[in-house]
Amino acid sequence: MSFIQIYIEGFLVIMSMMTILWVISVFIKNVSIVDPFWSIGFLLAGIFYFLKTDGLEIRKLILLILLVIWSIRLSMYLGIRNWGEGEDFRYQQFRKDYGEHRYWWLSFFQVFLLQGVLCWLISAPLLAAMYYMPGTELNVFDYTAILIWVIGFTFEAGGDYQLARFKANSINKGTVLRTGLWKYTRHPNYFGDAVIWWAYGLFSLATGSYIPLLSSLLMTLLIIKISGVAMLERTLSKTKPQYKEYIEKTSAFFPWFPKK
Numbered sequence: 179m180s181f182i183q184i185y186i187e188g189f190l191v192i193m194s195m196m197t198i199l200w201v202i203s204v205f206i207k208n209v210s211i212v213d214p215f216w217s218i219g220f221l222l223a224g225i226f227y228f229l230k231t232d233g234l235e236i237r238k239l240i241l242l243i244l245l246v247i248w249s250i251r252l253s254m255y256l257g258i259r260n261w262g263e264g265e266d267f268r269y270q271q272f273r274k275d276y277g278e279h280r281y282w283w284l285s286f287f288q289v290f291l292l293q294g295v296l297c298w299l300i301s302a303p304l305l306a307a308m309y310y311m312p313g314t315e316l317n318v319f320d321y322t323a324i325l326i327w328v329i330g331f332t333f334e335a336g337g338d339y340q341l342a343r344f345k346a347n348s349i350n351k352g353t354v355l356r357t358g359l360w361k362y363t364r365h366p367n368y369f370g371d372a373v374i375w376w377a378y379g380l381f382s383l384a385t386g387s388y389i390p391l392l393s394s395l396l397m398t399l400l401i402i403k404i405s406g407v408a409m410l411e412r413t414l415s416k417t418k419p420q421y422k423e424y425i426e427k428t429s430a431f432f433p434w435f436p437k438k
Contacts, residue, residue, distance in 0.1 A: 184226075184309065188223045188305065191223060191226045192294050196291065200290040203285065209289050210260055210265045213266070214256040214260065217250075217253050223301040225242070227309070231312070237381065241381050247331070255342075296396075296400065303379045303393050304382075305390075311386065319381070320384045326374075326376060327377035330370045330371070330375075330377060334368075337358075337359045361436060362428070363431060363432065364425070364429065365406070369431055369433065371397075372398045379394035
């Protein structure tokens with residue numbers, strides 16, 4: 179099969195999952211269930227690409243293993259964090275703005291279809307890394323990708339762990355986490371997530387495929403400008419008075435030493 183054929187079928191796999199999630203969300207009236215399954219969409223796509231492409235070379239196996247670790251860890255973290263919390267305030271506001279009688283079907287297009295399309299577009303490096311140059315040995319781009327993935331995973335998983343411990347202590351309620359990885363960047367978890375996707379892009383580059391790097395760029399833009407950093411900054415600036423001082427002293431995204 180051609181790259182395009184497999185890629186299009188990958189879209190159908192992702193949208194099948196998103197459609198099932200949408201049906202469930204209608205019954206339980208909670209669109210938030212889509213959040214823990216965002217990373218699972220990439221995992222399903224990755225497994226599908228793995229099975230549909232030729233060969234069992236080391237690059238494919240390493241990429242799939244890294245994808246499984248990243249996806250399951252993130253999905254479990256978000257699922258545990260959101261358990262019993264009800265629908266996220268973003269979706270509650272949408273439900274209020276559009277009305278219950280309309281939002282049940284509008285949510286499919288606004289949330290599930292949109293996230294499905296983005297997941298599909300961003301998954302391109304996964305397919306490229308598995309499709310092109312089967313049977314070739316690892317090269318410098320592969321080893322660099324593995325190193326960058328480890329750095330990204332350390333920031334993402336480490337940042338989430340430190341934040342979870344911080345929030346678990348009632349003494350810290352209403353305050354701002356400024357220690358550990360959070361001392362050097364206001365969003366170590368988002369930074370780590372972006373770095374991980376550049377690692378996946380490098381696996382694609384290792385096969386001589388350059389265009390899928392645009393998917394890594396798209397993920398980074400989503401994290402910084404739309405669904406991650408920008409939105410969270412607006413919320414925290416309103417709800418936590420100390421956050422203004424934190425902004426003045428701490429790097430927004432890329433880790434760096436705090437200002438004195």
